[in-house]
Amino acid sequence: MSGRASSRTSSAVSTRGSGVDRRQWRWAVLASMADYIDAGSIVAGSAGLALWATAYHLSSGTVGLIAAFSSNAISAGIGCLIGGWLGDRVGRKAVYQWDLLIYAFGTLFVIFSPDLVGLLIGFVIVGLAVGADIPTSWTLIAEFSPDRARGRLLGLTNVFWSLGPVLTLALAWALAPLGLLGIRIVFAHLFVVAVVTWFLRRGMVESERWKAAATTTRQRMRLRDFTTRANLRAFAFVFAMFLPWNLVAGTAGFFFPYILRTVGGQGQGVSVGLQALGFLVVTITTSLIFMPFSDTRHRRLLFAVGAALQAIAYGLLFSFPLGVGVAFAYILVNNIGSGFGQGPFFRVWSTELFPTQIRATSQALLYGVVRILIGGWSFMVPVLAATGFRTLALILLLLLIVSGVVGIVFMPRTAGKSLEQIQEERGAAVRT
Secondary structure, three states, X not given: OOHHHHHHHHHOOXXXXXXXXXXXXXXXXXXXXXXXXXXXXXXXXXXXXXXXXXXXXXXXXXXXXXXXXXXXXXXXXXHHHHHHHHHHHHOHHHHHOOHHHHHHHHXXXXXXXXXXXXXXXXXXXXXXXXXXXXXXXXXXXXXXXXXXXXXXXXXXXXXXXXXXXXXHHHHHHHOHHHOHHHHHHHHHHHHHHHHXXXXXXXXXXXXXXXXXXXXXXXXXXXXXXXXXXXXXHHHHHHHHHHXXXXXXXXXXXXXXXXXXXXXXXXXXXXXXXXHHHHHHHHHHHHHHHXXXXXXXXXXXXXXXXXXXXXXXXXXXXXXXXXXXXXHHHHHHHHHHXXXXXXXXXXXXXXXXXXXXXXXXXXXXXXXXXXXXXXXHHHHHHHHHHHHOHHHHHHHHHHXXXXXXXXXXXXXXXXXXXXXXXXXXXXXXXXXX
């Protein structure tokens, strides 16, 4: 994009300064509901994993298969790739408005399935739908956010990603005495949330930045748009930071109750309750720490402290037997750090570092490929947990250290700048 076109794009939207109006907050909340149902379906599946394993007499390999094709991994990754491409091709609204109906349809399979086959079908449909929603929703928030409040509004997606599990797991905990029926009720609540959100999203509008870019440049993406030096550097940085962290987060998000029951010897109520506490802590620290300070010059310090706390938490799992006390300390320390560490910063960098014409697709490539790789990793987690939990904890600790070092050393200086200014400085704009 030329400098003149970039200027026109910038003037087409009112995103200067740091003030956020009611409309922007409302749109951010509705877009963030993608994170609520995404994380909600992951932890609902994790809460029911041990129950399904018992009811259907599943082996460790089959448990890994469910996790691999759930909304935590492969199906979400594929959906993300599809949704991101469509979001850049036909617009953000066309994707984020209708995919929730597909999600609701998938939850019906999980709710009413009498066997493993129906369960897998439901998980795949749910994963495809939430995967498609994520890149378009995050991209939309970035494109209507004020320049000095982009991190604040994108931080809201992390709040909802944690709030979904808090409410979902609280419901799962309360319904634990009902066994599988309780998990079916949990998924029924996600069905209702998806339908209501779809209805409310009907009043949202298309991204002004996307419309402006579509009128000043060609809409057809080319391979060379993604392989400029600036964009390849951005891909490499975000991928190297996010992949190792998300392998850890994906393991904890889906498998933690399962590990507590099978390795730690805890009951369903304790396992689910501890995981819900962890997500509540993330909600608090994201709201009180990340959202107020992520758009300031303190980004590097914020990221470094968050990454260090998470590494310390996994050091506890490696160093001590997995009991309730250790699990509680791990939950507290890890999720304090998660509230302003790699997770929320990925949401910011994956939208800031790419031009408008390929923003959703670029984010989808990063997020989708990582989710698919988590699918392969998911096959191994139950086996590793059963044969040597300290080995698994050590692997997760090392992955966190790698992610933290990459983020601290190569962090870009983008806080408070407009999306157009970031692209001009990086030389990453798509050429007409």
